[in-house]
Amino acid sequence: MTEVSPFYDKKVQCLACKHSYTTIKIRSRFIKVKGHDRDFCPIYGSDELNPLLYNVSVCPQCGFSFTDEFTKYIVPVLQTDLEKKISRHWQPQDYGHIRSVEDAIKTYKLAAYCALIKKEKKITIAGLYLRTAWLFRKTGQEDQERRFINLATHEYIESYLNDDFRGTAMSETKLLYLIADLLRRQDKYEDAVKYLSKVIERQQTSGEPKIVEMAKELWHDMREGFKNQKQNHLA
Numbered sequence: 001m002t003e004v005s006p007f008y009d010k011k012v013q014c015l016a017c018k019h020s021y022t023t024i025k026i027r028s029r030f031i032k033v034k035g036h037d038r039d040f041c042p043i044y045g046s047d048e049l050n051p052l053l054y055n056v057s058v059c060p061q062c063g064f065s066f067t068d069e070f071t072k073y074i075v076p077v078l079q080t081d082l083e084k085k086i087s088r089h090w091q092p093q094d095y096g097h098i099r100s101v102e103d104a105i106k107t108y109k110l111a112a113y114c115a116l117i118k119k120e121k122k123i124t125i126a127g128l129y130l131r132t133a134w135l136f137r138k139t140g141q142e143d144q145e146r147r148f149i150n151l152a153t154h155e156y157i158e159s160y161l162n163d164d165f166r167g168t169a170m171s172e173t174k175l176l177y178l179i180a181d182l183l184r185r186q187d188k189y190e191d192a193v194k195y196l197s198k199v200i201e202r203q204q205t206s207g208e209p210k211i212v213e214m215a216k217e218l219w220h221d222m223r224e225g226f227k228n229q230k231q232n233h234l235a
């Protein structure tokens with residue numbers, strides 16, 4: 001009997017130049033999730049079998065990079081923009097094999113740039129920034145993590161204010177909670193509390209008691225954090 005590899009090649013067609021290529025994915029039965037950080041960052045049982053590394057498909061021919069969240073259609077005028085800003089500068093390279101965390105970070109940066117040019121939804125762009133931040137959390141580069149948390153927060157708030165997340169997998173309650181946690185991570189406590197109270201206001205109507213509970217816990221822990229800070233200051 002041959003042993004099944006956790007990895008397989010997925011066939012992909014580039015949305016921009018229509019070139020067909022393969023990119024590595026992990027078979028779902030090999031993925032073990034041990035838990036989550038407060039901003040929903042999954043903690044996987046293995047560094048290698050981390051599907052976050054393989055979310056982005058990068059066209060080896062033109063450089064266009066995207067995830068399953070992207071819409072398939074590209075407006076012709078934006079297609080020209082992509083050609084000018086990406087393809088003309090692209091040095092053919094293949095991200096279709098096993099990726100290091102550093103490789104994966106590059107693929108997310110490429111995808112975020114393509115998403116901006118292609119005018120993808122803010123919720124999609126925010127998700128790319130947040131995942132980049134998670135990968136920097138893994139490598140311990142705190143400044144870079146914070147930089148991408150900041151970029152993600154900005155896009156998530158815009159998405160909330162413009163109702164751009166409607167019709168996606170992101171619910172309003174989850175989005176408000178996530179914004180609060182990302183603000184907390186940037187020490188913007190007053191703003192974080194504003195968003196947490198919006199979550200808690202929805203506790204009767206949201207149908208998401210788990211998120212409401214997480215919001216209450218976060219608020220509680222922030223308050224405790226303040227108290228300790230004060231005590232340390234007095235001591």
Ligand SMILES: [Zn+2]
Nearest residue numbers: 014017059062
């Ligand atoms: Zn392409």
